[in-house]
Amino acid sequence: MTRLSAEDEVDPRIEFTLAENASITIGRARTADVRIPALSVGHYVVRLTRRPEGVWVEDLASGGGSALEIAGESFDRPNMLLAAGAILRIGGVRFRVELP
Secondary structure, eight states, rough: EEEEEESSSSOOOEEEEEOTTTEEEEESSSTTSSEETTTTTTSOOOOEEEEETTEEEEEEEOOSEEEEETTTTEEESOOEEEEEEEEEEETTEEEEEEEE
């Protein structure tokens, strides 16, 4: 199971898991699957999809944007597989990626 845990700016208890073959949207909108109530977060920022090869992150081109940090390398508006230990930034909120 995949887990992302908030590291700053918002309630650190914001955690969620992503089951096999699931897809979720993350953003500030009330209808987002995972809602982050921070002004720096756009309405719909990213979509995460659990695939057989891993978890895919897709930036949805919101105003707040997203970035992915893997081993010191940064990727703006990612459309790629997540790596364990990576930091996913959604607006001003950072999440640590935990993969099985």
